Amino acid sequence: MQTFIGIVIALIIFGVLVLIHEFGHFIVAVKNKVTVNEFSIGMGPRIYSHVAKSGTRYSLKLLPLGGSCAMLGEDEDNNEEGSFNSKSIWARMAIVFAGPFFNFILAFVLALIVIGAKGIDKSYVTYVDEKSPAYEAGLRVGDQITKFNGAHATLGREIYLEEYVNPLDGSNISITFTRNGEKKSITYKPSTQKKAIVGMSYTSQDTKATVEQVTKNSPMAEAGVMAGDVVTEIDGTKITTGSDMAKYISEHPFGEKEVNITLDRKGKEIKVVLKPKVTEIADRGFVYNLAREKVSFGNVIKYSFTEVRYEIATVLKSLKMLVTGQVSANEISGPVGIVTVIGDTYTSAKSSGATVTILSLINLAIMLSANLGVMNLLPIPALDGGRIFLYLIEIITGKPIPKDKEGMIHFVGFVLLMALMVFLLFNDIRKLI
Template identity: 50%
Template sequence: MKIIVALLIFGVIITFHELGHFLLAKKNGIVVTEFSIGMGPRLFSKVYHGTRYSLKLLPIGGSCMMLGEDEINDNEGAFNNKNVWARISTIFAGPLFNFILAFLLALFVVGMVGYDPARVVNVPEGSAGANAGLQVGDIITEIDSENVVFARDISTHFDFKPIKSQNPITVKFKRNGEKLSTTLIPDAEKRYMLGISYSPDSQGEAQITLLENSAFKDAGIKNGDVITAVNGTEIKTSADLSSYLGSHPLDGTALSVTFTHNEKSNTVNVTPRMTEWYTIGFNYNQGYEKTGVFGVVRYSISEVRYWIETTVKSLGKLFTGKVGADELGGPVRIVSELGNVVDAKEDIGIKNVIIILFNWGILLSANLGVMNLLPIPALDGGRLIFLIIEAVRGKPLDREKEGFVHMLGFIALMILMVFLFFNDIKNVFF
């Protein structure tokens, strides 16, 4: 069942992408030879106005086949015979429709659970936040020139740009509708740390993310593993983990940590590290609040923006070598994660499972849109680069040479997919 759900999610996202190409192709008078839902052998097909509409056996995507897209054709409706702007809009429509789908899914999620305002909820006396003049109730709107809409924008900012010194941080915020700005000097302290992050108020399972130089990583625990016990105390939720660590301060003594990795339970000893730690000196909201109709639309747009920016930043870490190849995830790992969500229906309820799956849909659709816009041959972004060059030059590049470049890009993508497949198998099953 969980594999079927995962395949359906992938199928809807990819089909919506192809629908974008299809609609703009029709709009621009480009002949679409076949539009299909699914892949593999045809289960059903019908030709209508020159286009074959097909339903295929495997629910793992779809396709939009255009006349003359990859070969020379004299038909005036062939893709390469249309003006360059018609071709640009047709190619760009695929990624654009992924962003539109992400927005539609976000409307449902934000409408159901609301949004997480970046509201200050605690400012300890004498802390960096207090010295900067922040007060409970302030709404953070910007950190070091990066916009903040959600509370998670704050944590994401520092995930990608960890505080490593007491260099000043510019914080903009609203107080009673007034826009204000301040400079915050991070607090510096040394304490024992485990090197993990998680949602401390969540009633979901205690799934962790490893931070830089994590003690958990040294013990063999991986990103996404779930903590189920610490020193013999059962941990059912992230809130349980937060409660345990809050009542048992770390002092350098090794902890016995039980965790599950791909439904296999393991117990290891984790020794906290003395770490120089920098803090912003205030706590911000971790919960969600409902909003009105206009708020739902506004924050749904921001939700898509959040995942686009997160994807771009993640790619930046990948291309600069800050993320190792073993941390890359492909379809197998995603199917595994989606399967874990489906399996949790008895613990968290069908409603929450649906909301989480929709959240995954937002993430994956926005991710696919961004990835397809990368200037890599064979992807939409690579095709757009050639078309933009044609628009600037006033004439196309050599078709055969362009086709050869796209073929090389396709081969490189297939090699990457094979690597991701085996990398997923290693991380998911071993």
């Protein structure tokens, strides 16, 4: 039953994301007087349709899987009046760009709802070790951090993301912050200390203690722990939520002794034993806020933009980690994996009531919508970004790319994307087994 509900919710979320994406193409195409042959909600056979005076057929289709916007002559060598290719290069670029852009708009609107209800995790300092270089450099409790090692850090999660992507290694730390409206900047060399690490990140909120990432060649990886596993027990202590896990680790920091961990992997109990790896790590010397706090209406709007920026940065930095080998391709989730995450989010949040459940799912939709926008703008053939890239070549050379060659380029890109989807599908299934 839970799986069925998760699939239904996932279909609704995916459907809305794709529909908004296609609506972006549609509305800008109409504004540029491009003939839209059909705009449909859903996919598959039509169950209802109506042809408007403009000639556009509006259809409702059987499968609730997004929608489509079919424009006259979009993929053909057709320059008749009203066709896609009869328009200027800038009009075509605007129409193509509008799809991903509307996904960013949707992410912003959804962020307004979540931040208005739950607030935001402002990145102010909650604790500074008075013996640390950070304190000596002038950092104090209450300082509002705006940049951390060159990265935007308006949110506490932005600092967490930067540290995860670029772990502290003893090099100088640079921080920009405001105090009583005055902007200040400091740079200091962090102290180092020996610390036992296991190599993972996990959900540290009041939901299941789900392992989000496992560091390559870490004790966790060597023990066979996988992203998506849920920690239920550590050395005999029951772990119900991510908050429980964070508290336990804070009170019982890992040492050189072996650790017994019990995991839930899709309903199957797995027990692992691992020995933390003692290593020299840099200590930033301060603690920053990660708790959400309510803000004024004006700040809800301001921080909603910040939320979208954070989600976009998360996608881009994750892609960087994939390209540089910091994470493996096996850690990427495809459609099945995303459906599983949505189902787990619903299952974890529903015990806290309808409001928490809805806000949790909306928060997930923000991430997915921003993700869809960014991925579609990558300069890969068959994606919107691939089309924009070819248009840029046309602008630079002053010559349009022949339609047969453009079609072949997009066909090759489509085949490669389908191959990637098959890989992700099997990868997701492998994780479920």
